[in-house]
Amino acid sequence: MSAPRFLVDELPSGETSRLAGPEGRHAADVQRLRPGEQLSLADGRGGVATATVITAERGALELRVDGRWQEPPADPRLVVVQGIGKGDRSELAVQAMTEVGVDEIVPWAAARSVTRWQGDRGEKAWRRWGSTAREAAKQSRRAWLPVLSDPANTAAVAARLATAAVALVLHEEATDRLSGVPLPATGEVVVVVGPEGGVAPAELSVFAEAGAHQVRLGGSVLRTSTAGVAALSVLQARLHRW
Template identity: 50%
Template sequence: MSLHVHLVPSLAGVSAGAGVSVEGAEAHHAVAVRRLAVGEPVQLTDGSGRLATGSVVATGKARLEVLVAEVAEVPAPSPRVTVVQALPKGDRGELAVEVLTEIGVDRIVPWAASRSVAVWRGERAAKSLAKWQATAREAAKQARRAWFPSVTPLASTDEVAALVAEASLALVLHEEATSALPASVPDDVLLVVGPEGGLAPEELEAFAAAGAQTVRLGAEVLRTSTAGVAAVAALLARTPRWG
């Protein structure tokens, strides 16, 4: 059975025989919620490709001391997958972030599409972004990921178009598209998922001008919170990551 993963700020320079302290909320969860005790095995990650396996040697109210037995460097996943997720209503945004993280997405970009029902402004924007980032962090631990995804600040349509132009392959999910997902996947893929109200014509034009291809998943029309998950799973099944 795989070990539960706990996040630490850095594992740079850590080697077998070293001690690592886990502090704050992460340690509290391990000790008070998961009831980790002295002698139990544990795995730590810094979310940037380093994994340290060891055993608990001491615990406190918000402290966990781990004696490292082994350190591993995990290569960055390839292909790298970015999902631009239009803001869904209610808690569907967190649902999308959670499952996208679990299946291996590397970057999630919240997008203020013109037809998005949800709106992030001012204090709400900061709180909503923090919630998406926390959701991704917890989902990455649940999925035992060595590389945690980034969740960027809210992007405008112009900023998404710039990301499209930078990607090796940019795909826009659209129910009226005539093309299916490509059979081959390059090292850098960007997927745009529109809002409940659909993509506006000017958004489609901007993304096409930046080099994006419109694709559809089939006859069914999926919710914005699940469409990206289905598309990424289909894409990754064509790559060594899921091969």
């Protein structure tokens, strides 16, 4: 099993470092890392360091820094516009999409979204998406945290699609398959995933005017919590990252 990863604001610049705060408590008190064990640190912006535990105390570790490197950002970038779902389905989608390598998630207040992000409730829901993505990035040993954009309405999504290298809308009635769509060598691949009720006809028209193409994954209709994950898996394989 690979060494556990912990997220830090800045990578250590010296030969030794102290891991404290929430990450230090998790490493020392929950995972119970001990002297001689290895771990890795990431700043969420591509920077990674490997380290060995020198001493462990309650809530903190003293580390010897063994190496550092910078991982380049993904290109093309994979962006998913995720229709806001009800209950925990949206958070399940965020978790799984982060694990399979999404570069940016755009919460979309679609016409058929049952849940509405308004006021404090909306702010809390957005923050939960961010926390979910952060924990999933740690678990999957990512060097880059996915960007979580501000919630977008349909007009804002259309504007984003218009600037993408490739813009795709998942729809069960589409005739083209995601596996056959030409992909760019650089830029953004933006995929729209509807909420539980799917993408409304008026939204499909707006997105088509912005240059988006409708595609399907296969013969079955997937939930909003799994469609984005399936699409990302296809794209990762086609881009030879998997």
